[in-house]
Amino acid sequence: MESIAQLLRLIPKYEAFPQLVQALLPMLVSCVLIFAVLALAVLFAVWLERKVSAHIQDRLGPMYVGGWHGWAQTLADALKLLLKEDIVPASTDRILYKMAPYIVFLGAFAAFVVVPFGASSFVTDLNIGILYVVAVGSLSVVGIIMAGWASNNKYSLYGGMRAAAQIISYEIPSAIAIMAVVIPAGSLSMVEIVNAQKGGIQNWFVFRNPFIFLAFIVYFVASLAEVNRTPFDIPEAESELVAGYHTEYSGMRFAFFFLAEYANMFLVASVAATLFLGGWTQLLPASIAPQILPGPVLFFGKVLVLIFIQMWLRWSLPRVRVDQLMYLSWKVLLPISLVLVLGVGWLAVDW
Amino acid sequence: MKAEYSGEVMTLNMGPQHPSTHGVLRLELKTDGEIVADAVPHIGYLHRCFEKHAENIDYAAVGPYTDRMDYCAAMNMELGYVLTVEKLMGIQVNNRVRCIRIIMAELNRIASHLIAAGTYGNDIGSVTPYLWCFRDRETILDLFEETCGARLLYNYNWIGGLMADLRPGFEKKLVEFLDYFEPQVDNLNRLLSDNYIFIQRTAKVGILSPELAVSYGVTGPNLRGSGVKFDVRKDEPYLGYQDIDFEIPVGKGEHGPVGSCWDRYMVRIREVKESCRIVRQAVAQLTPGDVQESIPKRIKPPVGEIYMRTECPRGELGYYIVSDGGLKPYRLKVKSPCFTVMSAFREVSRGAMIADIIAILGSFDIVLGEIDR
Amino acid sequence: MLTYFRNLGLGLVTVLNSMGVAWRHLFTRSVTLQYPTVKWQMPEGSRMRLFNKIEDCIGCGQCARVCPTDCITIQTEKRGKDEPEIFASDGTVIKLRTYVFDIDMTRCCYCALCTFPCPTLCLVMTGAYEYSVYDKDEHIYHFAKDKPLTIKAPKVLSTDKA
Numbered sequence: 061m062e063s064i065a066q067l068l069r070l071i072p073k074y075e076a077f078p079q080l081v082q083a084l085l086p087m088l089v090s091c092v093l094i095f096a097v098l099a100l101a102v103l104f105a106v107w108l109e110r111k112v113s114a115h116i117q118d119r120l121g122p123m124y125v126g127g128w129h130g131w132a133q134t135l136a137d138a139l140k141l142l143l144k145e146d147i148v149p150a151s152t153d154r155i156l157y158k159m160a161p162y163i164v165f166l167g168a169f170a171a172f173v174v175v176p177f178g179a180s181s182f183v184t185d186l187n188i189g190i191l192y193v194v195a196v197g198s199l200s201v202v203g204i205i206m207a208g209w210a211s212n213n214k215y216s217l218y219g220g221m222r223a224a225a226q227i228i229s230y231e232i233p234s235a236i237a238i239m240a241v242v243i244p245a246g247s248l249s250m251v252e253i254v255n256a257q258k259g260g261i262q263n264w265f266v267f268r269n270p271f272i273f274l275a276f277i278v279y280f281v282a283s284l285a286e287v288n289r290t291p292f293d294i295p296e297a298e299s300e301l302v303a304g305y306h307t308e309y310s311g312m313r314f315a316f317f318f319l320a321e322y323a324n325m326f327l328v329a330s331v332a333a334t335l336f337l338g339g340w341t342q343l344l345p346a347s348i349a350p351q352i353l354p355g356p357v358l359f360f361g362k363v364l365v366l367i368f369i370q371m372w373l374r375w376s377l378p379r380v381r382v383d384q385l386m387y388l389s390w391k392v393l394l395p396i397s398l399v400l401v402l403g404v405g406w407l408a409v410d411w
Numbered sequence: 412m413k414a415e416y417s418g419e420v421m422t423l424n425m426g427p428q429h430p431s432t433h434g435v436l437r438l439e440l441k442t443d444g445e446i447v448a449d450a451v452p453h454i455g456y457l458h459r460c461f462e463k464h465a466e467n468i469d470y471a472a473v474g475p476y477t478d479r480m481d482y483c484a485a486m487n488m489e490l491g492y493v494l495t496v497e498k499l500m501g502i503q504v505n506n507r508v509r510c511i512r513i514i515m516a517e518l519n520r521i522a523s524h525l526i527a528a529g530t531y532g533n534d535i536g537s538v539t540p541y542l543w544c545f546r547d548r549e550t551i552l553d554l555f556e557e558t559c560g561a562r563l564l565y566n567y568n569w570i571g572g573l574m575a576d577l578r579p580g581f582e583k584k585l586v587e588f589l590d591y592f593e594p595q596v597d598n599l600n601r602l603l604s605d606n607y608i609f610i611q612r613t614a615k616v617g618i619l620s621p622e623l624a625v626s627y628g629v630t631g632p633n634l635r636g637s638g639v640k641f642d643v644r645k646d647e648p649y650l651g652y653q654d655i656d657f658e659i660p661v662g663k664g665e666h667g668p669v670g671s672c673w674d675r676y677m678v679r680i681r682e683v684k685e686s687c688r689i690v691r692q693a694v695a696q697l698t699p700g701d702v703q704e705s706i707p708k709r710i711k712p713p714v715g716e717i718y719m720r721t722e723c724p725r726g727e728l729g730y731y732i733v734s735d736g737g738l739k740p741y742r743l744k745v746k747s748p749c750f751t752v753m754s755a756f757r758e759v760s761r762g763a764m765i766a767d768i769i770a771i772l773g774s775f776d777i778v779l780g781e782i783d784r
Numbered sequence: 785m786l787t788y789f790r791n792l793g794l795g796l797v798t799v800l801n802s803m804g805v806a807w808r809h810l811f812t813r814s815v816t817l818q819y820p821t822v823k824w825q826m827p828e829g830s831r832m833r834l835f836n837k838i839e840d841c842i843g844c845g846q847c848a849r850v851c852p853t854d855c856i857t858i859q860t861e862k863r864g865k866d867e868p869e870i871f872a873s874d875g876t877v878i879k880l881r882t883y884v885f886d887i888d889m890t891r892c893c894y895c896a897l898c899t900f901p902c903p904t905l906c907l908v909m910t911g912a913y914e915y916s917v918y919d920k921d922e923h924i925y926h927f928a929k930d931k932p933l934t935i936k937a938p939k940v941l942s943t944d945k946a
Binding site: 112114115116117118119120123372373375376377392 | 792799802803805806807809810811812813814815816818
């Protein structure tokens with residue numbers, strides 16, 4: 061954010077603006093920037109999902125819109141959703157119904173302010189970075205319950221309740237798996253954690269010891285459940301509950317739910333890349349190879365690989381039932397993550 | 412999990428339009444949280460008065476209507492009707508007609524089971540098998556299109572023979588398809604049937620005990636999934652099935668109690684492989700001949716009544732025809748296997764969760780066209 | 785206790801198995817046909833829209849009689865004795881003037897039962913499948929070209945099947 065503040069000083073007579081404006085403007089600009097990056101990334105991710113799913117299923121996917129392999133398909137879909145009639149069912153709770161998509165999106169968007177995209181490309185360096193991410197990420201539960209309740213529809217209610225149970229249960233193993241990284245790094249700040257992994261692929265946390273490798277797997281699985289992706293997409297189980305908590309939404313509000321889901325996907329992939337895969341650090345140490353690729357490019361490359369694995373899982377696995385989902389979280393992932401933290405702590409102590 | 416009413420029962424309607432009821436079926440669920448206390452099926456949304464209509468048209472014209480009952484396995488529907496009328500009239504068909512009828516019926520059995528497997532995977536959440544099964548089914552439909560010109564509703568089996576002979580090159584394409592297709596079933600098993608998540612969803616759910624199945628009159632893969640070894644092709648052979656060597660897969664309860672959804676689904680997948688065997692033997696038994704030589708000039712059965720049953724992909728299909736000696740049937744009644752299995756649905760689904768209701772319904776593999784006629 | 789770990793291992797192994805199958809399919813050829821730029825080659829005996837070569841039609845009405853859905857309407861009158869004899873292309877003499885030969889494709893069930901009893905094989909099912917229209921009446925195809933000469937009540941041959 062410092063660089064943005066410096067850039068803003070180029071505006072003529074910037075010093076003459078009131079202090080409040082000078083304090084708020086960099087924040088506003090960086091938020092808009094994050095939103096722009098997120099929107100572009102989501103656009104790309106939706107297209108990628110459709111292409112990956114199509115090729116796994118032996119078909120072609122979008123080919124027509126925009127010429128080369130239908131790259132503009134998502135743009136066309138977003139435009140179409142914007143132009144649709146804004147239907148608010150008469151028997152819904154209007155305020156909650158209208159607010160719900162934005163709160164779900166907020167849960168993903170607000171966490172991006174601490175994610176470091178590059179050595180100095182981050183909005184802010186909170187010293188409680190990762191704790192803030194976990195806390196803000198659970199805001200989306202409130203939005204989902206609001207959507208389920210306000211729709212005044214039994215199917216939506218089912219979807220909302222299931223989603224709440226699912227997300228809350230899976231936050232615990234994911235947070236404990238994060239602890240397995242915080243211990244060797246010695247700090248909650250995301251920038252510190254990335255700096256602790258500098259110097260090549262052997263320094264990445266995921267390759268340092270087997271406990272952290274398993275913690276990566278636990279975090280990945282738990283984060284799939286956080287984002288409501290198959291095999292954990294019960295809240296939006298298309299074949300059971302029509303569309304779950306977003307049954308009654310249409311047009312731009314539905315587009316916002318969609319955007320929020322993919323933004324959440326990006327968030328958990330970014331957090332996993334930052335904590336376990338070294339964030340923006342290079343693959344090879346500076347002594348062997350020149351550091352040609354800039355940090356943000358490497359960061360997005362890692363995030364892309366993780367997102368591809370998420371999509372690959374979605375199209376090869378069936379859905380898990382609700383009680384089996386709870387079993388997985390409480391009886392499998394939680395004990396394993398506790399054992400892993402124990403292991404990491406044992407290894408970290410200077411015996 | 413057995414349910415007990417806690418007093419707060421919510422009525423949830425899985426209406427006629429739903430992504431997972433295989434057709435227009437209305438399920439009225441009384442749920443207590445996630446557990447279903449009662450599931451009442453309401454049918455009749457696709458009733459088209461087929462049996463009444465058959466009383467007003469000639470015997471030969473009833474053929475296209477029988478196609479439209481179970482549109483996923485139209486050859487078997489036609490076959491049942493045609494065999495019934497031929498038995499009433501005492502017509503014998505030659506070997507070529509017999510072999511081609513077996514080939515078409517078994518190919519359609521494969522196609523129908525592919526739909527069942529694909530849509531079942533879709534209901535459980537795995538979308539990919541659906542696309543793969545339909546891709547394989549396309550080759551079968553292309554074979555049908557080459558022979559009789561239509562892909563889904565054929566009117567190919569006629570009383571006394573067939574509509575048209577096989578085109579040259581059909582046997583070669585058929586054997587090519589079978590050689591390509593049998594490894595694809597193993598692929599499907601690796602993706603879906605042996606998947607731990609799928610087994611957990613289906614192997615302890617929807618237990619239809621053999622006694623219950625027999626008492627409700629369930630037949631076909633649903634009955635064989637419960638361990639009862641009964642197949643009309645083996646027990647009351649028609650069309651020369653006694654000369655063909657094939658096994659009848661039966662559910663053994665490999666991952667849970669016998670009669671679970673997984674058993675029924677697996678019986679269908681194994682039947683696909685057995686059908687491939689049958690088709691290969693039928694192709695080997697083909698002899699040259701004229702497929703239209705036994706077709707009578709006017710189809711006027713003698714006075715009498717007859718009931719004939721055949722094995723369609725969904726169970727035992729029965730046709731009951733009462734003839735008064737005229738050109739049109741006096742009464743035509745169809746015993747539909749899916750109808751009997753829906754009557755067992757209510758008891759099987761008590762105490763299941765909502766997700767399990769979908770799994771049970773999918774494993775019964777119903778087609779509403781056959782239930783409602 | 786042991787089953788717990790066994791189930792866990794089994795779960796992981798089968799999940800990786802499924803993922804492997806899906807991965808291999810990423811690289812197989814897709815089977816999509818990009819219609820309408822690429823069109824499927826219809827096989828020879830395809831049963832799509834009906835076509836009647838009216839010059840060969842002798843007006844017997846067998847096709848209308850056998851149709852299960854009554855989609856063919858035929859109205860004929862006897863040709864006068866003083867009119868010149870006309871023949872179909874296979875030599876059969878045409879004794880009736882067909883002045884109405886309508887096929888309603890919205891009622892047709894594509895069973896092809898009408899094409900078999902035709903004595904001159906003038907009624908065929910073609911491979912034309914792209915015939916969507918905006919007005920349902922355009923699906924009634926009028927094949928007859930002649931006009932009726934007499935004004936007496938016509939003998940309708942299709943809907944009266946009693």
